[in-house]
Amino acid sequence: MVEFTVIVPARFASLRLPGKPLRDVAGKPLIQRTYETVKTSSATRIVVATDDDGISQVVHGFGGEVCLTSVSHQSGTDRVAEAATSLELDADEIVVNVQGDEPDMPGALIDQVVEALVANPSASVATAATGLDNPGQFIDPAVVKVVTDKKNFALYFSRAGIPFARSDAEGGPDRVPWRLARRHIGIYAYRVRYLHKFTAEPVTPLEGSERLEQLRALWRGDRIVVVDAREAPSSGVDTLDDLEAAIRLFSRSE
Template structure:
C-alpha cells in the first residue's frame, strides 16, 4: 500500500484566472503547494493534475511530476481520479486530494486524515474540520459539518448547523460557540477503489442543492470520517487572499 498526494490545479478559475501560477515570493503558487506536499511524512509520491499546458511546463521545469487531464472534468475530484487511473494504483492505495490553493499547507491535518482512513476501515473517505465561531457560521462559504460521537460525518451544509435553539440571535450565542460549529476544510483522503467508485456515482439531490460534492458519498450510504484540527489554513480564492498569504510568509 502506498500513499499518493494529487493536487488538482485548474488555470481558468472564475474568481482568479491563472491562480496556480500567481507568484508568491518569486515562485508560482502551485510550486509552494507541491513542495510542501513533498514534506508530508508518509506520502510516497506527489503529482499535479491539470488541464493547462502552462501549469504542466511550470511543474516540469521545477522537476515535479504532472499529468495533463481531460479539460471536460467538472471537479477536481474527477481530475485526480483520472490521474490515479493513469498511475495504475492498486485498489488499497491511498489518494490524498490536496487543493492547489493552499500554499501554506500544514502537514499535520494531512497525516491525521491518512491515519484515520487506515485505522478505521469503515470510513470510505476522511477529511478535517476546525472550530468555527457563531458569527462566521452565518457565512454560506464556510461549510459546516456535524458529526456523531465517533467523528463520523452526519451532514455537511452551507446553512447554520446545528441550529442553537436557545439563542434568539447569533449575538446571543455563548462565547464558547466554537464548540458547537465545525468548519469543513477541503482536504480528503480516500482509498483508490472508493475514489473510482465515487466519481461514477450519480450526483445526489442534496449535493446539487448545497453544491457540496462530499454529500454524494453520504447520499449513497458511504461513511466519511472527520478529524478535528484547531485552525483553518489560509486559502487563496481571490487576489486579496494572495496578499494575506504573502504577508504571512514574510512574517515567518
C-alpha cells in the same frame, strides 16, 4: 506510516481568480507553495493533476511530477480520479486529494487524515475539521461547516450555519452558536477503488444544492470519518483577499 500518493488537482480556469495556480505568492507561484507544503508530509509520491500546459511547465520547472488531464472535469475529484487511472495506481492504494489552492496545508494533517482512514476500516473517506475563528464564519457560505456523531463520522456538511441553536438564535444574530461549529478542511483520503466508485455516481440533489461533493458520499450511505486537525491551515485561496492573505503569511515566514 502506510504508503500513499498525494494528487493535487489544479485548473487554470478558476471563475473567481483566473490563472490561480500561477498567481505569485511571495516570489513563488501558488501551485509551488502548495506542492512544497505537501512535501512535508510522509507521502511517497506527489503528483499535480492539471488541464493546463502552462501549469505543467511551471511544475516541471521546480522538479514536480505532473499528470495532464481533461479540461472538461466538473470537479477536482474527477480530475484526481483520471490521474489515478493514468498513473495506474493500485485499487487498494490510498490517495489524498489536496487542492492546489491550499498553500499552507500542514504535512502533519495530511498524515493524520491517512492514519484516520487506516484506523477506521468502515470509513470510505477521511477528512478533517477545526473550530471556527469568529462568529462571521458561522454565517459565511464560503466556510463549510460539518457536524459529526460521537465517533467522529460525518452527519452532514453545509454552507449554512450548523448546528442551529434555537436559544441563541432567539437572542439575535450576535448570539450565533459559532463556538459549537466546526469548519471543514478540504482534504480527503480514500482508496483508489472507492474513488472510482464515487466519481461514477451522478451528482445528487443535495450536492447540487449546496455545491458540496462530499454530500454525494453521504447520499450513497458511505461513512466519512472527520479528524480534529492537530494543525489546521488557513482558508484556501479563492479570492484576491485570500491571495493577499497568503502573500502576507509567506512574506512573514521567509
